[in-house]
Amino acid sequence: MILLLKHQLNEKELQELKDRLLSFHDLTCLSFNKQNVVITANDAFSVDRTELLNLPYVDRIVEQESEYPLASRLLKSDSSLIAIGPLTIGGQKPLIMAGPCAVESYQQVAAIAQAIAKSGAAVLRAGSYKPRSSPYSFQGLGEKGLEILRQIKKEYQLPIVSEIVASEQLAAFSDVVDILQVGARNMQNYQLLKALAKSNKPVLLKRNPANTIDEWLLSAEYLLAGGNPNVILCERGSKTFDSHLPVAFNLNIVSAVKKLTHLPLIADPSHASGDYKLAETIALSAILAGADGLLVEVHDQPDLAVTDGKQSLSCENFQKLMDKLATLTAIKDEQRT
Ligand code: PEP
Ligand code: MN
Numbered sequence: 001m002i003l004l005l006k007h008q009l010n011e012k013e014l015q016e017l018k019d020r021l022l023s024f025h026d027l028t029c030l031s032f033n034k035q036n037v038v039i040t041a042n043d044a045f046s047v048d049r050t051e052l053l054n055l056p057y058v059d060r061i062v063e064q065e066s067e068y069p070l071a072s073r074l075l076k077s078d079s080s081l082i083a084i085g086p087l088t089i090g091g092q093k094p095l096i097m098a099g100p101c102a103v104e105s106y107q108q109v110a111a112i113a114q115a116i117a118k119s120g121a122a123v124l125r126a127g128s129y130k131p132r133s134s135p136y137s138f139q140g141l142g143e144k145g146l147e148i149l150r151q152i153k154k155e156y157q158l159p160i161v162s163e164i165v166a167s168e169q170l171a172a173f174s175d176v177v178d179i180l181q182v183g184a185r186n187m188q189n190y191q192l193l194k195a196l197a198k199s200n201k202p203v204l205l206k207r208n209p210a211n212t213i214d215e216w217l218l219s220a221e222y223l224l225a226g227g228n229p230n231v232i233l234c235e236r237g238s239k240t241f242d243s244h245l246p247v248a249f250n251l252n253i254v255s256a257v258k259k260l261t262h263l264p265l266i267a268d269p270s271h272a273s274g275d276y277k278l279a280e281t282i283a284l285s286a287i288l289a290g291a292d293g294l295l296v297e298v299h300d301q302p303d304l305a306v307t308d309g310k311q312s313l314s315c316e317n318f319q320k321l322m323d324k325l326a327t328l329t330a331i332k333d334e335q336r337t
């Protein structure tokens with residue numbers, strides 16, 4: 001059950017409403033937002049609706065008709081636009097995020113940042129903390145990597161998306177990372193999601209290749225219900241049963257997800273293919289299918305990349321992708337007019 005509020009509350013009003021709910025109604029499991037209050041199923045069972053409607057700031061009550069009411073189009077039918085500094089995601093122009101899988105050195109990130117910016121990418125992606133399937137694989141440069149990103153951000157003025165793997169890292173990420181990436185492995189790490197819900201930074205939530213759309217949107221709901229409206233979904237392919245095709249990008253997922261949610265959706269053609277030769281086709285097809293942007297792995301020397309070199313586009317191939325994307329978006333714009 002959700003209480004929709006008359007307007008976005010300030011801290012004082014929010015506290016007033018919280019006190020009223022807790023003291024008068026003895027509701028224990030509430031999630032408070034500035035725009036709405038979520039009441040859990042257990043409490044919703046017994047609470048008096050008329051009393052709730054008489055509370056200050058409460059506009060109306062929405063009984064839960066969806067497992068993920070805030071992520072669904074039930075309460076918000078128009079698609080969400082999310083601001084990343086001066087940039088917007090979810091509008092008509094696809095937003096392109098590109099860069100190496102992992103921060104390896106200052107020189108490496110600087111060379112890639114320069115190239116992707118020249119080609120028209122809006123956001124630099126690079127991981128400092130790499131959650132790897134094997135404990136023996138490179139785990140990322142950690143704090144040293146963040147320091148490199150801090151320097152690059154200052155020099156190239158590019159917003160940065162980087163994966164966060166534990167809530168304790170939030171403070172260290174705060175002045176350098178503009179979009180907090182939640183990787184496929186952590187899609188259902190609810191403690192992490194709850195902590196990121198309290199942050200005001202946009203969160204890029206990847207779908208684990210083995211999880212369903214409902215499970216993904218429920219994870220998004222954790223972020224929204226906890227107070228962070230800036231959620232960007234990222235599709236990186238599904239596991240298949242075919243040994244020749246360990247992951248595959250299902251184009252249908254774009255429209256299926258967009259029908260269910262107002263949140264922007266971007267595609268990651270690199271992890272969805274595992275092969276740079278396929279990444280371009282997946283990237284262009286995903287945009288054609290309605291994706292709001294891309295997260296692409298690009299490396300200045302893919303053959304020498306410490307992680308995911310096989311699926312990383314060279315800077316030259318990224319430029320080719322951006323050229324084709326420009327043609328594609330021009331066609332899409334022409335169709336709209
Ligand atoms: C990544 O973006 O480099 C990454 C590790 O992706 P995923 O979480 O989708 O495996
Ligand atoms: Mn990667």
